[in-house]
Amino acid sequence: MKILIVDDEPPARDRLKRLVEELEGCECAGEAGNGTEAVTLAGQLAPDVVLMDIRMPGMDGVEAARHLSRLDEPPAVIFVTAYDEYALQAFETQAVGYLLKPVRREKLADTLQRAARLTKPQLAMLAREVAPKQRRTHLSVRMRHELRLIPVEEVLFFLADQKYVTVRHLGGEELIEESLRALEEEFAPDFVRIHRNALVAARHIASIDRSGEGQYAVRLRGHADELPVSRRLATDVLRRFRG
Secondary structure (H helix, E strand, O other): OEEEEEOOOHHHHHHHHHHHHHOOOOEEEEEEOOHHHHHHHHHHHOOOEEEEOOOOOOOOHHHHHHHHOOOOOOOEEEEEEOOHHHHHHHHHOOOOEEEEOOOOHHHHHHHHHHHHOOOHHHHHHHHHOOOOOOOOOEEEEEEOOEEEEEEHHHEEEEEEEOOEEEEEEOOEEEEEOOOHHHHHHHHOOOEEEEEOOEEEEHHHEEEEEEOOOOOEEEEEOOOOOEEEOOHHHHHHHHHHHOO
16 A cells, blocks of 8 residues: 655654554655655556555645545545544545554554545545535646646636636646636635636736726736726626726
């Protein structure tokens, strides 16, 4: 069983690694110090299990688990934390287990055995049932067998086209399989609906211009094209950004 250990505290990672290596049939495939590193390494190493702390700087363990669930063959996630108030969140994200620090060898072995009994189809089913409960700091895009993370603060706009949504960000653009409505609900008020198929990041709006025909359009900083504002939404958009 290949295990990825994720914790922002090196002593905690070292202790877990020693416990894992004492268990027959288990090996430490890698270590990560935060959620972002965990998502990247999981795509590269394809671990069977991720032992993950929850409270970490930057991307926490709950969000990282949500991103990991998007992998074609997601690993089983076991949360390891000193804060038992996160137990409910752990099970809402379909974690296989929940361990409180300091972790006992016997408890770790039992939880890993339960994780080993889960088949890949079962893990995929758990992943599909993950329900977002908190706002993400990153979006994840599947790139072959790995995940690419895009910081939400770098997103310029979302543009819907049939079943896909184009994410235009400071580093380029990607396609994601998420609905514009769900994105609007999660990231409001930082993203504003300007058209039935477009959400724009408020922080990146440079101006709202009006053409001779009375059509409004949004101009973004560092982006040459203008995005049209629908007539139905124009009043609300102008009220917000023109006071």
